[in-house]
């Protein structure tokens with residue numbers, strides 16, 4: 064496995080792979096890798112000749128400087144995990160390598176067709192602009208056949224699908240296929256997240272209330288006459304009743320449009336909860 068830190072070397076490596084007729088699978092990450100990331104990398108290794116994993120804490124998608132500073136980083140441990148899985152290249156650039164000073168400070172704009180106006184997009188203005196900025200650059204640099212993303216960041220996945228569909232009209236990303244992969248949970252139900260590293264053992268125990276409530280809500284949704292609004296409220300009340308948890312939003316929306324829905328069919332519930340100072344997200348599909 065080779066660790067690459069410059070765009071130029073990455074493009075040279077990619078050109079050599081393309082020349083040899085090899086297919087490329089890309090797994091974009093911000094590092095602090097866990098079993099959720101590992102599941103994406105295993106799949107990318109199995110389905111492509113070459114697997115490239117990017118490890119880059121992208122500053123332009125953080126609208127909170129403290130959150131950026133506290134984001135866990137451990138490239139040595141990440142590299143060890145990736146080597147064990149069989150990834151071929153790790154791309155770990157510095158922010159200065161990735162962006163010019165102007166790009167770092169100006170707002171990248173993209174037409175999200177409203178997908179960025181709800182939930183995470185509403186709470187974290189500019190967040191998805193930064194995500195699309197970095198992901199489109201990674202696609203450009205690595206020219207992947209397939210790119211893998213976790214469903215835990217469901218809104219991000221929907222936005223990346225939208226970006227590729229729009230851009231492929233112009234042929235920008237060729238026949239790139241976006242592969243969404245299921246959430247990986249601990250046996251306890253807690254969705255794996257790099258941010259879990261910031262939870263104390265007691266907070267981790269408390270955080271279990273999030274997934275427990277989401278799974279419980281599948282039963283609530285099946286109760287006679289249960290409405291979407293009632294279930295939404297019941298989830299918020301149940302999580303807020305747990306000492307140490309505070310819901311930022313819980314929305315049950317259509318899985319494709321991310322717009323509010325009044326039916327459980329093709330619906331997904333997306334939640335953001337503060338567990339102490341740590342902001343956690345999770346989601347559950349109703350049907």
Ligand code: PAF
Nearest residue numbers: 091092093121194197216
């Ligand atoms: O999901 C993430 O880890 C990041 O948002 C991504 C897709 C790697 C872009 O920085």
